[in-house]
Amino acid sequence: MSEKAIVCKDLTKRFGDFVAVNHISFDVDQGEIFGFLGANGAGKTTAMRMLCGLSYPTSGEAAVAGYNVFKQQEEIKRNIGYMSQKFSLYETLTVKENIRFYGGVYGLSDKQLKEKGDELITKLGLEKEAKMMVGSLPLGWKQKLAFSVAIIHQPRIVFLDEPTGGVDPVTRRQFWDLIYDAAGSGITVFVTTHYMDEAEYCNRISVMVDGRIDALDTPANLKKQFDATSMNEVFYALARTAKRSAD
Amino acid sequence: MDTVILQHVSKSYVKEGPPALQDVSFSVKKGELFGLIGPDGAGKSTIFRILTTLLLSDKGSATVAGYDVVKNYHEIRSCVGYMPGKFSLYQDLTIEENLHFFATLFGTTVEANYALIKDIYEQIAPFKKRRAGKLSGGMKQKLALCCALIHRPEVLFLDEPTTGVDAVSRKEFWEMLQRLKAEGITIVVSTPYMDEASLCERIALIQTGQILSINTPANIIKAYPGKLYALMATKVHLLLKDTRQYAGINLCYAAGDKLHLSFKDDGKHHPAGLLSWLESKGQQGVRIEEITPDIEDCFIAKTSIHE
Numbered sequence: 001m002s003e004k005a006i007v008c009k010d011l012t013k014r015f016g017d018f019v020a021v022n023h024i025s026f027d028v029d030q031g032e033i034f035g036f037l038g039a040n041g042a043g044k045t046t047a048m049r050m051l052c053g054l055s056y057p058t059s060g061e062a063a064v065a066g067y068n069v070f071k072q073q074e075e076i077k078r079n080i081g082y083m084s085q086k087f088s089l090y091e092t093l094t095v096k097e098n099i100r101f102y103g104g105v106y107g108l109s110d111k112q113l114k115e116k117g118d119e120l121i122t123k124l125g126l127e128k129e130a131k132m133m134v135g136s137l138p139l140g141w142k143q144k145l146a147f148s149v150a151i152i153h154q155p156r157i158v159f160l161d162e163p164t165g166g167v168d169p170v171t172r173r174q175f176w177d178l179i180y181d182a183a184g185s186g187i188t189v190f191v192t193t194h195y196m197d198e199a200e201y202c203n204r205i206s207v208m209v210d211g212r213i214d215a216l217d218t219p220a221n222l223k224k225q226f227d228a229t230s231m232n233e234v235f236y237a238l239a240r241t242a243k244r245s246a247d
Numbered sequence: 248m249d250t251v252i253l254q255h256v257s258k259s260y261v262k263e264g265p266p267a268l269q270d271v272s273f274s275v276k277k278g279e280l281f282g283l284i285g286p287d288g289a290g291k292s293t294i295f296r297i298l299t300t301l302l303l304s305d306k307g308s309a310t311v312a313g314y315d316v317v318k319n320y321h322e323i324r325s326c327v328g329y330m331p332g333k334f335s336l337y338q339d340l341t342i343e344e345n346l347h348f349f350a351t352l353f354g355t356t357v358e359a360n361y362a363l364i365k366d367i368y369e370q371i372a373p374f375k376k377r378r379a380g381k382l383s384g385g386m387k388q389k390l391a392l393c394c395a396l397i398h399r400p401e402v403l404f405l406d407e408p409t410t411g412v413d414a415v416s417r418k419e420f421w422e423m424l425q426r427l428k429a430e431g432i433t434i435v436v437s438t439p440y441m442d443e444a445s446l447c448e449r450i451a452l453i454q455t456g457q458i459l460s461i462n463t464p465a466n467i468i469k470a471y472p473g474k475l476y477a478l479m480a481t482k483v484h485l486l487l488k489d490t491r492q493y494a495g496i497n498l499c500y501a502a503g504d505k506l507h508l509s510f511k512d513d514g515k516h517h518p519a520g521l522l523s524w525l526e527s528k529g530q531q532g533v534r535i536e537e538i539t540p541d542i543e544d545c546f547i548a549k550t551s552i553h554e
Contacts, residue, residue: 024305038413038414039413039414039415040383040384040385040411040413040416041385085411109539126489136264138287138288139286139287139288140286165410165411165437165439166286166287166407166410167286167287167439168285168286168287168289168439168454168546168550169441169543169546169547169550170500170547170550170551171286173500175500176501180484194411194412194413194414195440196414196503197501197502197503200503200504201501204467212376219504220504230503231503232414235414236414236415236418239291239415241411241413242415
């Protein structure tokens with residue numbers, strides 16, 4: 001197993017004449033919380049889809065959890081977790097059923113499913129809600145559950161696509177407590193967000209502009225580099241250089 | 248008379264569990280830019296749907312531009328513009344066709360009110376032959392705003408127009424709203440982003456169907472209970488765990504690269520005590536300073552009291 005969770009060199013994706021992702025290169029350490037920022041249309045989703053084994057790169061190289069994004073897409077899928085704001089859990093299944101379903105998809109045995117499922121419900125304090133439809137839970141609870149389900153198989157990396165959009169400020173912070181716990185247990189966290197205060201919670205951050213990675217460093221160093229007092233200013237300085245329209 | 252008035256409005260979608268809205272009252276003055284600030288599930292969309300006559304409340308009454316939302320729904324529909332949270336234009340029509348369709352529906356023409364939408368429309372005009380379903384999020388948002396404005400409404404209702412939009416586009420969107428306000432349009436806008444609250448003249452903080460407070464952003468900040476401090480150290484995450492164990496802490500949470508905290512209101516606890524305690528825990532480079540809260544701090548303080 002390589003030490004790096006993600007190794008990415010000159011990764012590129014073209015759609016016809018359009019270069020959605022343009023020679024991006026970066027490494028992510030095991031157990032690191034890596035913030036993947038960029039304006040709408042900068043190429044984040046396309047890059048993430050390649051790293052999750054859902055889309056073939058046009059050129060370049062990348063290994064995720066030690067597996068090649070061209071040749072070992074299925075191995076990648078088995079070794080990562082994924083959740084997004086838009087789609088996370090089945091609303092018309094109960095809490096328990098969702099855990100069972102995703103645990104099964106991620107390859108857990110019946111015995112593991114039972115143990116992990118109970119452990120997870122206790123950890124999140126959802127004992128009373130275990131048999132309720134997920135659709136009836138408040139968004140913040142849903143997102144905490146979705147995250148816990150996405151790492152139920154203790155993957156090497158979890159990809160989070162705007163996990164906290166619309167979540168209230170108190171629950172948003174509880175969500176980050178879960179992220180820190182996961183990182184502490186050795187899971188690499190790869191996360192996108194539009195909340196710039198959350199960017200500060202990452203170990204390192206990259207900012208995509210027009211398909212390229214135009215900045216990559218710790219939040220503290222980026223603020224120094226751009227002579228800024230907050231990540232909001234750093235983001236603004238970078239994103240306004242974009243030539244491509246948000247789309 | 249105020250342009251939008253809600254009085255003791257309640258609404259439940261299900262028989263059991265907490266209602267979507269609980270005794271909500273507020274009013275919006277003519278020409279005001281009023282913000283409904285709260286997370287998902289707070290009841291913001293329910294308020295919009297009641298005010299735009301798309302949903303009946305269980306209790307209470309409401310008027311928009313002097314018209315009752317139940318008796319005069321017809322009049323209201325022709326004098327308000329509404330941009331729902333979910334993109335609701337015709338996906339199979341082009342930008343241009345959608346705009347003409349909505350103008351015709353309201354008995355006007357694109358030309359008659361073009362001046363109002365010009366700044367916004369010019370940004371999407373290069374793609375006017377493209378179908379709405381094929382547009383990016385940012386372009387859809389601009390088209391939806393144009394369609395909501397094409398009949399020059401008296402009141403504009405915008406339900407989470409900036410959700411999922413990046414920081415740069417969000418800033419541009421708020422600049423557009425300031426220009427519309429200057430045209431005399433009353434605007435009610437909702438957002439889950441607390442940092443946008445300061446761009447409104449008055450705001451209502453809302454959570455789980457209840458209004459927590461209504462005031463100008465400056466007055467809400469002024470009314471913050473007690474003192475708020477920012478705490479910094481070399482390793483912030485461990486700092487959070489240690490600080491939360493300190494007996495005198497009322498609230499403590501991460502805020503960017505710092506922690507924000509307040510002390511229990513018993514007169515026994517102070518910054519110097521916390522600092523020496525943290526140093527005894529092995530924390531390095533610890534600094535503390537009193538700060539002015541922002542709207543998010545106020546929201547957290549309000550919701551924590553409710554728990």
